[in-house]
Amino acid sequence: MGHEPVRTQAGDAAAEERSRKIRERIRGAFDRGASDYDRFEGTTEFFAGLLDELISLGPSLAGRRVLDVGCGTGASLARLSQTVGENGLAVGIDVSLSMLRRATARLGAGTCVAQMDGCHFANGFRTSFDAVIYNAVLFLLPDAEASLAATRAVLRADGHVYLANLEGVFWDPDLAVPELLARRGLPAGRHALAPWPVVSAHLGKFFAPPAVRRLRVQLTPERFVAFYGQEPMSAGLLPTVPYPERRRVVEGLGEELAREGRCAEQVWVLACARAGQNGGGAATARRGEGG
Numbered sequence: 001m002g003h004e005p006v007r008t009q010a011g012d013a014a015a016e017e018r019s020r021k022i023r024e025r026i027r028g029a030f031d032r033g034a035s036d037y038d039r040f041e042g043t044t045e046f047f048a049g050l051l052d053e054l055i056s057l058g059p060s061l062a063g064r065r066v067l068d069v070g071c072g073t074g075a076s077l078a079r080l081s082q083t084v085g086e087n088g089l090a091v092g093i094d095v096s097l098s099m100l101r102r103a104t105a106r107l108g109a110g111t112c113v114a115q116m117d118g119c120h121f122a123n124g125f126r127t128s129f130d131a132v133i134y135n136a137v138l139f140l141l142p143d144a145e146a147s148l149a150a151t152r153a154v155l156r157a158d159g160h161v162y163l164a165n166l167e168g169v170f171w172d173p174d175l176a177v178p179e180l181l182a183r184r185g186l187p188a189g190r191h192a193l194a195p196w197p198v199v200s201a202h203l204g205k206f207f208a209p210p211a212v213r214r215l216r217v218q219l220t221p222e223r224f225v226a227f228y229g230q231e232p233m234s235a236g237l238l239p240t241v242p243y244p245e246r247r248r249v250v251e252g253l254g255e256e257l258a259r260e261g262r263c264a265e266q267v268w269v270l271a272c273a274r275a276g277q278n279g280g281g282a283a284t285a286r287r288g289e290g291g
């Protein structure tokens with residue numbers, strides 16, 4: 001009885017324009033923040049460690065063909081290249097050229113990386129993959145559903161998707177940092193564009209029920225500032241505040257945590273799902289499953 005939203009050309013164009021603006025804002029922040037990101041990862045191995053937790057949820061990737069969506073400076077891609085070994089293949093895509101340049105520098109010549117939008121990459125490959133990885137990426141994308149549809153289309157029928165989604169950062173168990181900022185009159189953002197309930201609903205359209213693990217990561221005051229002091233990471237907390245000012249707010253919060261002798265806590269959802277019967281089948285068949 002007409003409960004489905006009516007899609008119009010004007011509506012589609014407006015949605016596309018919204019997605020484009022979000023993507024460009026995020027791309028700009030990662031382009032400018034690439035060296036800080038690399039420095040952070042170099043001293044903490046934060047994202048490489050997250051990847052280890054993530055891939056432990058699914059079958060072994062040794063010898064497999066793996067696509068790393070939002071590969072960034074290559075922290076997870078380097079780990080994946082080692083994991084798949086000589087008989088496998090690890091390919092990375094990212095929207096930020098500055099991040100990709102660092103991935104190439106980290107992994108060396110012959111690295112398979114390309115600049116592509118993480119929401120629309122289904123037609124970018126002439127091969128299919130055994131696994132698609134989103135290590136700290138899907139929650140940043142303006143259209144998680146389109147991205148998961150693209151993933152299903154490039155996956156083999158028995159392939160797996162792995163995703164680590166940041167749900168939020170908490171000042172204490174009952175108070176998320178954006179809420180704390182809003183209470184102080186600061187224009188706080190949503191942190192995750194696509195939180196787990198949204199991702200989970202879309203995942204169910206293309207994949208079998210996932211294995212899910214919630215991971216809580218303690219951030220010492222120093223680690224909190226090192227993470228959220230970066231331009232792209234702070235954008236989700238205070239999207240309308242210009243960058244150097246955002247960093248000062250984060251540093252202030254870090255000092256407060258240190259004075260109180262406390263840590264902040266991030267909540268991540270890690271999930272791994274096998275390709276399901278629904279969706280993407282036609283694209284997969286078109287591409288061929290031969291590997």
Ligand SMILES: C[S@@+](CC[C@H](N)C(=O)[O-])C[C@H]1O[C@@H](n2cnc3c(N)ncnc32)[C@H](O)[C@@H]1O
Binds near residue numbers: 117
């Ligand atoms: C938090 S970093 C994670 C990087 C990497 N997975 C790692 O483990 O280090 C998020 C990455 O997603 C990328 N990204 C953000 N929006 C994107 C989009 N629309 N398409 C492709 N990549 C995107 C950013 O450029 C950045 O490199």
